[in-house]
Amino acid sequence: MIVDVQGRADTRRIPINRVGIKDLAYPVRVKNGAGEIQSTVATLNMYVNLPESFKGTHMSRFLEILHATSELSLASLPVLLETVTRRLESNDAYIEATFPYFVAKAAPVTGVRSMMDYRVTIVGKRSGDDTELTVRVVVPVTSLCPSSKDISQYGAHNQRSHVTITARIAGEIGIDDIIRIAEVEGSAEVFGILKRADEKYVTEHAYDHPKFVEDLVRDVAIRLNGEPRISGYVVEAENFESIHNHSAYALIEKPVP
């Protein structure tokens, strides 16, 4: 018989907040708010707490649980967290999955369809009988500088920006809905394919809607404040400045009540 070193007693009297596996690449099927399934590849972190009396956790069980999981979504996370606490004999569980998420978008004038990718993270935390769900979406938009527009006779510097929403979920809401909250507040949206008529449209739209990084986070915050399915959030905007080699950045936090 092979000994179980992890199961031995520990005498240091120090409980561990989180222990488990990190940076596991895994093929996943993700369900969106509309119930549609998308195949993608996630990077997963899965942790439990460890009481002071145990020397180690049983790492391979995380992978066995994952192997038996058919799909990942905000709706399925609570069950997965419950399975983890039961199989790992823990009180707390934490699951975090980050994956590229694709949405087919229509170009604004020609309607030509193409894929846009967003980096999405879903996080589930279970502590005792409480479960918290959080979604993070990183949404690329165009931002156009109001100051540059105002002070210049023509033109205005603009750039790709990332608007990141990290939202505590308080009701049934789809990933796509959260992405849209950020996307519509850029100076212009970003697309895969733009034909010439579309490129003219987004260029002029950005020029007509200049926004500082401060405007991006404020305008997204206003929308988030009106969304009852989100109880707290952090919204960040990062402009990869076209005139500098560093970013402009802003953040607004609304704590969960």
Add this chain to the structure above:
Amino acid sequence: MIVDVQGRADTRRIPINRVGIKDLAYPVRVKNGAGEIQSTVATLNMYVNLPESFKGTHMSRFLEILHATSELSLASLPVLLETVTRRLESNDAYIEATFPYFVAKAAPVTGVRSMMDYRVTIVGKRSGDDTELTVRVVVPVTSLCPSSKDISQYGAHNQRSHVTITARIAGEIGIDDIIRIAEVEGSAEVFGILKRADEKYVTEHAYDHPKFVEDLVRDVAIRLNGEPRISGYVVEAENFESIHNHSAYALIEKPVP
């Protein structure tokens, strides 16, 4: 005269928690606990808060302040934070600098000296008249699996691990001191140059000191608990497992009282 768009009034009534510059690469001179100066290159984030009544902050002032700064250290951060709040007319300020930090180490048997690099982050937060200082060090060590050693007739899998300490500073302490707290608790230390006698030493030392990722964080936590100059911390360990393509991970947090 060129208009000051950032200085205009804003009517959305949404204050911004943090706004400023992100991911700025900058050559810095860093002072360690012993007062010695080291030239390195930092990635800097510098933020202030923005009251609801202002449309934007003045980004270029962050760089002007940095341009006039001769060196960066835990000791100099409070002054820099005070300068930022005064020049940006803000209540809060946040400065974060991440840089490679080098320590000349002697090999354990031959004493041959070589450089070891650590990723260090120093963070200063000022809110009103309160200033908090935090240091994060990422310390590479060797970890050797106790289970693998116990169940195998010979050998034991081992790997490079990162022990990360994020410490709230409550007294005068050097970066080197915090690094040592993590470094001495690996199964073995990591070095730049090891001659054959040294390699024999660290190989046998690791085999004599097997540690799970759980052991790493507990043993470092015990040391941190005994350090009065650190009032709260997070300690993490990540093993880049040699037998898997994912990491094992553990975390212990002691909140600041």
Add this chain to the structure above:
Amino acid sequence: MIVDVQGRADTRRIPINRVGIKDLAYPVRVKNGAGEIQSTVATLNMYVNLPESFKGTHMSRFLEILHATSELSLASLPVLLETVTRRLESNDAYIEATFPYFVAKAAPVTGVRSMMDYRVTIVGKRSGDDTELTVRVVVPVTSLCPSSKDISQYGAHNQRSHVTITARIAGEIGIDDIIRIAEVEGSAEVFGILKRADEKYVTEHAYDHPKFVEDLVRDVAIRLNGEPRISGYVVEAENFESIHNHSAYALIEKPVP
């Protein structure tokens, strides 16, 4: 009518070797050598040459072609390259797709099945009527240091290593076959799930098969030299040394005749 700026004449008389789109994230279905389909997410680069007489290429056509592509494989690349040259009216075409690729592996003793991920790149180059196909696989293995084993009374440092094969394809060969050429030459293979009996096996197997980074590339090169479906290659090994904070590295190149 909207003008076609890209289609205008250029007078600088400088042809462009490659022009197109880079770092496009895209969901793809990949076919392996056994004809099975796998859903994954690729990062794509697609280029053509541009004669000196044209000002610009038509970037959106690359995405239109991709949008109409149902699956990606070594077998389908030649057709895709031909489509690109025709639609972009070019002489040359270059397509590069990098994606995580998963293989279900059985643990060595218990036979427990789990997923292993490999980073795979397939490259197709078309120039006139010639088409070249190249595959790159990055294969994680365990390496155990022969010197450390020999000089130590017990134990031996080991670590995760990456063996990378970049192979010019000269016959019908599957991605899995190329992965196996690298994988079997580690000191031990790497797995997703290892039960205790498996962990004992891989630990002892690595100790019984110590290999320097030099041994890894030589032993893989010998196998590649005996593979008629590969006409030329570069094999690299990188050991993420457990006793250092840098890598050991070796490379052997056999040019295509």
Add this chain to the structure above:
Amino acid sequence: MIVDVQGRADTRRIPINRVGIKDLAYPVRVKNGAGEIQSTVATLNMYVNLPESFKGTHMSRFLEILHATSELSLASLPVLLETVTRRLESNDAYIEATFPYFVAKAAPVTGVRSMMDYRVTIVGKRSGDDTELTVRVVVPVTSLCPSSKDISQYGAHNQRSHVTITARIAGEIGIDDIIRIAEVEGSAEVFGILKRADEKYVTEHAYDHPKFVEDLVRDVAIRLNGEPRISGYVVEAENFESIHNHSAYALIEKPVP
């Protein structure tokens, strides 16, 4: 006495093209063309060839050589390469150092000075008695889309771009000179600090100098063709498109005669 496993004979009859250390972080002093010294941090790769008759190389010698090196530059690389071949008893040597490199630039109108960072790589290859030196610089610039400007009633999308020059050195030339070749050919240059008058200038300058990714590489190629101290080159441009979530890319290669 401790055995020298690396020095043993090898019977596989397979020579190794490159073997050594990779991804070593090291503080370096870099000399520019004007003879000025700059402290920075490099990531280093150092390799030699290994004849078929030897089992392994002596990795620690690379670090010992580096430890004794006071500064790194195109001028000092040949001596360093010669030292490596002598100490490692090899025929070939390869040294590659990548580091952030800083230049103090004056803003275009106000003349305010600030630091710009560039990623620079210097590569030295020695084979027998021949030594080749190569420099790569990654230069951030602004690019403004000619098509977007032409088809839109106002505005034009623009973005940060990277122009990368990889140049074989044929005469005494400074890193700064190669950076300038790329920098002046953007739609506008990129700066650390821009006051309002400067921001107006670069915005209008970019609008007055629209360039496709194809224009960037052609215009830089024309300058490189006229530079006798560079005997061959690859010039690349990558636009981090503000209207897409992927890059536009172009490359021109002039082989060394």
